[in-house]
Amino acid sequence: xxxxxxxxxxxxxxxxxxxxxxxxxxxxxxxxxxxxxxxxxxxxxxxxxxxxxxxxxxxxxxxxxxxxxxxxxxxxxxxxxxxxxxxxxxxxxxxxxxxxxxxxxxxxxxxxxxxxxxxxxxxxxxxxxxxxxxxxxxxxxxxxxxxxxxxxxxxxxxxxxxxxxxxxxxxxxxxxxxxxxxxxxxxxxxxxxxxxxxxxxxxxxxxxxxxxxxxxxxxxxxxxxxxxxxxxxxx
Amino acid sequence: xxxxxxxxxxxxxxxxxxxxxxxxxxxxxxxxxxxxxxxxxxxxxxxxxxxxxxxxxxxxxxxxxxxxxxxxxxxxxxxxxxxxxxxxxxxxxxxxxxxxxxxxxxxxxxxxxxxxxxxxxxxxxxxxxxxxxxxxxxxxxxxxxxxxxxxxxxxxxxxxxxxxxxxxxxxxxxxxxxxxxxxxxxxxxxxxxxxxxxxxxxxxxxxxxxxxxxxxxxxxxxxxxxxxxxxxxxxxxxxxxxxxxxxxxxxxxxxxxxxxxxxxxxxxxxxxxxxxxxxxxxxxxxxxxxxxxxxxxxxxxxxxxxxxxxxxxxxxxxxxxxxxxxxxxxxxxxxxxxxxxxxxxxxxxxxxxxxxxxxxxxxxxxxxxxxxxxxxxxxxx
Numbered sequence: 001x002x003x004x005x006x007x008x009x010x011x012x013x014x015x016x017x018x019x020x021x022x023x024x025x026x027x028x029x030x031x032x033x034x035x036x037x038x039x040x041x042x043x044x045x046x047x048x049x050x051x052x053x054x055x056x057x058x059x060x061x062x063x064x065x066x067x068x069x070x071x072x073x074x075x076x077x078x079x080x081x082x083x084x085x086x087x088x089x090x091x092x093x094x095x096x097x098x099x100x101x102x103x104x105x106x107x108x109x110x111x112x113x114x115x116x117x118x119x120x121x122x123x124x125x126x127x128x129x130x131x132x133x134x135x136x137x138x139x140x141x142x143x144x145x146x147x148x149x150x151x152x153x154x155x156x157x158x159x160x161x162x163x164x165x166x167x168x169x170x171x172x173x174x175x176x177x178x179x180x181x182x183x184x185x186x187x188x189x190x191x192x193x194x195x196x197x198x199x200x201x202x203x204x205x206x207x208x209x210x211x212x213x214x215x216x217x218x219x220x221x222x223x224x225x226x227x228x229x230x231x232x233x234x235x
Numbered sequence: 236x237x238x239x240x241x242x243x244x245x246x247x248x249x250x251x252x253x254x255x256x257x258x259x260x261x262x263x264x265x266x267x268x269x270x271x272x273x274x275x276x277x278x279x280x281x282x283x284x285x286x287x288x289x290x291x292x293x294x295x296x297x298x299x300x301x302x303x304x305x306x307x308x309x310x311x312x313x314x315x316x317x318x319x320x321x322x323x324x325x326x327x328x329x330x331x332x333x334x335x336x337x338x339x340x341x342x343x344x345x346x347x348x349x350x351x352x353x354x355x356x357x358x359x360x361x362x363x364x365x366x367x368x369x370x371x372x373x374x375x376x377x378x379x380x381x382x383x384x385x386x387x388x389x390x391x392x393x394x395x396x397x398x399x400x401x402x403x404x405x406x407x408x409x410x411x412x413x414x415x416x417x418x419x420x421x422x423x424x425x426x427x428x429x430x431x432x433x434x435x436x437x438x439x440x441x442x443x444x445x446x447x448x449x450x451x452x453x454x455x456x457x458x459x460x461x462x463x464x465x466x467x468x469x470x471x472x473x474x475x476x477x478x479x480x481x482x483x484x485x486x487x488x489x490x491x492x493x494x495x496x497x498x499x500x501x502x503x504x505x506x507x508x509x510x511x512x513x514x515x516x517x518x519x520x521x522x523x524x525x526x527x528x529x530x531x532x533x534x535x536x537x538x539x540x541x542x543x544x545x546x547x548x549x550x551x552x553x554x555x556x557x558x559x560x561x562x563x564x565x566x567x568x569x570x571x572x573x574x575x576x577x578x579x580x581x582x583x584x585x586x587x588x589x590x591x592x593x594x595x596x597x598x599x600x601x602x603x604x605x606x607x608x609x610x611x612x613x614x615x616x
Contacts (some may be wrong), residue, residue, distance in 0.1 A: 029581075081276065107444035108456065109437075110465035112420050115409065119388065119464070120456070122395055122547070125578070127460065131268055143276055150395075150402045151272030153547065170451035187446030 002048045003217045004013035005224065006069035009037065009051035013203060016095040017070045024231035026224065046220055055079070062086045064210030065179060067219055074100050074178055074201035078140045088207040091229035098180040100141055102196035105167050105174070106189045113194050114149045117174075121153050124173075135159040135172035138198075142176045145198045164188040205229070239594070240316050242601055243333045246360050247314030250353060252335055254314055255304045257298045263288035266297050269578050270546060275358065295588055296572070299336045300579055310339030311431035316594075327595070333357060334569070336589035338576070344518060346588050347552045347571060348525045354556055354567045354590040355534060361592070362600035363558060363566065368493060369528075370554045371542030373397050374499070374515040379487050382510035383480050387525045390469055398543030398553075400488070410476040418469060429469045438462035483508045490540035494523050496539035522552065536562070547576040552588070567592040 007021075007028070008014045018028050027042040028049055039049035050066065057071040058079040070093065077083045104111050111117055124132040132154040136142050139156060146154060157172045164184050166172035178201065179185055182192065205228050207221060247254060267288075278290040292298065295315045303311060316333035333354050340346035351368070358366060376397050380390040389410055396402040418426055424596055428436035442458035486508075492500055498520045505512045526536060537560075544553055553570030569590025576585035 105445070105448055105450055107441055107448055107450060107458075108461055109421055109425060109441055109444070110461050110468050116468075118395075119392060122391065124456075125268075128455065131271070143273060147273050150399065150545075152273040152545075154272050155267060156272055156275075167455075168449045168451070170454045183501045189444070 001214050001217050002046050003213070003220050003224075004048045004050055004066045006050045006052050006057045006066045006071075007039075008054050008057065008070060010053075013054060013070075013072075013096055014051070015205050017093070017203065020093055020095075020098075020228060020231050020235070023234070024224075024227040028226070046216075047224070051100055058206075061206055061208040062210065064208050066208065067211050067217070068207050068224060069215060070203055070205055070206065072096055072098075072201050073204045074098070074138070074141070074199055076204065077199065078138050081140060081144075086209055088209055088235065090205045090207050090225040091232055093203040093205060093228075093232045094202075094235050098178045098201055099192075099197050100138055100176065100178050100199040100201060101185075101192045102145070102198065103164075103175050103177065103179075103185050103192050108189045111193070114151075114196060117193065118149060118151050121151050125153060131155045132174070133157050133172040134174055134176055135163050135166035136176035137163065138178075140177050147178075149177040164190060205232075236443070238329075239599055239601065242360065243316040243357070243594075244548065245316075247333075247358060248314070250314065250335065252312045252314030255302045257295060257302065257315060258307075259292050259318070260289050261292050261298055263290040265301060265579055266290060266293065269297055269548065269575060279320050279322070279328070291319050291576055292317070295332060295334060295591065296336055297579070299589075300338065300575055300587065303336075303338045304576065304579060304581055308339070309475075312337045312340075325395060331594035332591050333594055334567075334589060334591035337588065338587040339585050340588070341586065343571065343588075344444065344522045344525065344553070345588055346586070347522055348529070349552075350569055350588045350590055351526065351554050352529055352531075354554070354569055354592065355531060356456060357592050358492055358556060358566055358597060358600075361594065361597045363597055364533050366531075366558070366566075367556065367557045367560045367562075368534060368536050368554055369539050370536065370552065371398070371539055372504065372515070372552050373543045373549065374551045375512065375519055376487070376543070378512045378515040379484065379510060382505075382512065385476075385480070386467075386471055386474070388471060389476070394549060396545065398541070398545045400541060403488070403541075407476065407481055411478070411481055418472060429466065432466075434462060434466060436474065437465060441465075464556055488541040490533070490538070492538055494536035494538045495527055497523055514518070544570060546572075548572045548578055550574055554590075564596055565593070566597050 007017050021028055026044065029040050029042055031039050037051045039051060041047040041049060051186055052060065054071045055075050057069040058075040060066045061069050062080045076087055080086055098143065103213065111120060121132045134142060134154055135157045137159055142156060159166055163175050163177045165188060168188065175190065176198065185192065205225060207225065213221060244254060267275060277361050280294040281289050299313045299315065313336045318329055319332045322328055337346050337350060347471060355366060377394055380393055393403065393406055398408055407409040418429065425437065425440050428440060438458050441461050462601055487504065490500065491508065501516055543554065549570050551571040555565040556567040557565050567590055569587045573584065573586045576587060
């Protein structure tokens with residue numbers, strides 16, 4: 001029996017993941033054919049590696065098509081409502097850190113918190129004959145977060161890039177976006193609300209709750225989780 | 236059409252309701268605009284080839300109101316019965332709803348009473364005789380807030396969360412706390428201008444920030460609007476909700492009494508707290524008395540002061556009907572939504588009230604004979 005582990009297929013996320021896995025004693029061997037997306041682990045015929053894009057990994061884990069994978073917590077939580085019912089966030093890997101935040105124009109001097117935003121959203125429609133608009137690619141996270149804060153009167157404008165430019169472009173009033181240093185937001189004269197951090201995201205090792213595994217595969221999965229967690233903690 | 240739907244339609248015609256043709260597929264835009272983005276998670280969305288967002292009809296009120304708006308009529312009563320589609324926990328997503336929307340009736344008290352009476356009659360038609368009704372009234376809550384002398388910003392926030400006890404409690408905690416929003420995140424010049432009460436300087440500082448960020452001046456919040464709220468916030472930053480006022484509010488929200496005692500209890504409550512409730516209480520009393528006069532057999536009527544809907548277009552009288560007081564889910568719900576027509580684009584205010592019956596929850600048994608109408612008082616307000 002083998003168990004498939006999905007790892008990010010490119011960039012820093014891939015490098016860092018391979019490092020942590022190596023530290024945990026799983027030396028990932030890359031496919032010889034650079035166009036192939038299959039890899040293996042040295043000395044472990046019971047583990048198969050699939051290289052996928054980070055968002056694909058989130059989707060496949062949710063669908064229960066792969067048992068274990070590494071991807072960003074933001075992508076995992078964005079891909080499905082009530083992510084914890086589908087996914088077991090086994091451990092944080094200590095890299096790929098970034099925050100999903102609510103940011104408003106700095107000129108909104110009266111708005112510092114979600115409570116302020118609640119007031120503004122409530123009277124927005126009366127003043128401007130349209131709801132407050134939020135640019136984001138994070139539909140799910142935004143809807144959950146605003147519902148948790150009792151804010152219903154707003155509209156999401158889907159943004160698939162350069163979200164921080166939406167307020168100046170006039171396509172949205174505020175944004176929900178991911179940021180690691182906040183410098184892009186600052187450069188666009190946007191500020192993060194004091195209690196506006198929706199998620200401290202980083203790369204996570206995640207197990208699917210939707211996949212049935214044979215007993216021995218389950219044991220391998222647990223072994224990987226334990227050793228990767230130890231290696232990540234030691235970093 | 237099923238026999239059940241036919242029976243409901245003939246009931247609706249009998250009640251002098253027009254039966255408009257409402258499509259299963261509805262434009263999503265007005266529904267999302269009126270109910271808010273959050274409803275997106277509970278409806279079934281799709282798009283046509285031109286990219287227009289559509290959804291499966293999630294309810295009838297908004298489509299009926301749009302239909303009325305288009306007709307240009309001043310007053311009309313509409314009835315409907317049909318499938319609606321909503322993502323619900325533990326209940327089928329496709330279910331039958333029936334109801335009446337009464338749009339443009341100026342005699343609000345009479346329309347409220349008739350609305351509840353019709354809801355009860357429809358439930359009786361479907362075989363439910365023993366019913367338990369809870370009524371609420373946002374106007375009374377707003378009158379309490381006003382006569383307690385709370386600032387407008389606070390009244391609006393509390394009014395918005397009326398009907399949601401957890402959120403309301405959190406609001407009260409925040410307003411009772413030491414700081415209602417600190418000002419130390421602001422640039423020193425701006426803070427000085429606020430402290431000096433120099434509204435013009437505040438506004439121009441904000442305007443220059445907006446310009447720096449290249450925010451489009453024609454869309455969204457204006458410098459004047461931001462300055463106004465900022466000054467207001469600064470004025471309230473040091474103010475706290477006094478404990479005795481909070482007690483009054485909480486005592487009010489705890490009221491849960493038979494409707495026939497409600498008037499008396501509200502009067503004595505207002506007298507003890509020394510807060511005149513004036514016109515809203517008078518309206519409430521007239522309506523309650525009219526409901527009592529219906530002498531509804533096997534129907535218990537209760538008033539719960541904290542009962543309301545959190546959708547912001549509901550403005551006054553609301554009710555829910557259950558098979559028994561301990562029933563988890565209501566069989567029918569309704570109320571006054573005077574703000575919806577303007578939200579949907581009406582140029583002038585248009586009063587409206589309506590109810591919907593969850594036909595699937597009723598588990599209808601049809602009797603051969605039409606039920607005795609509950610309504611004996613016609614249009615008395």
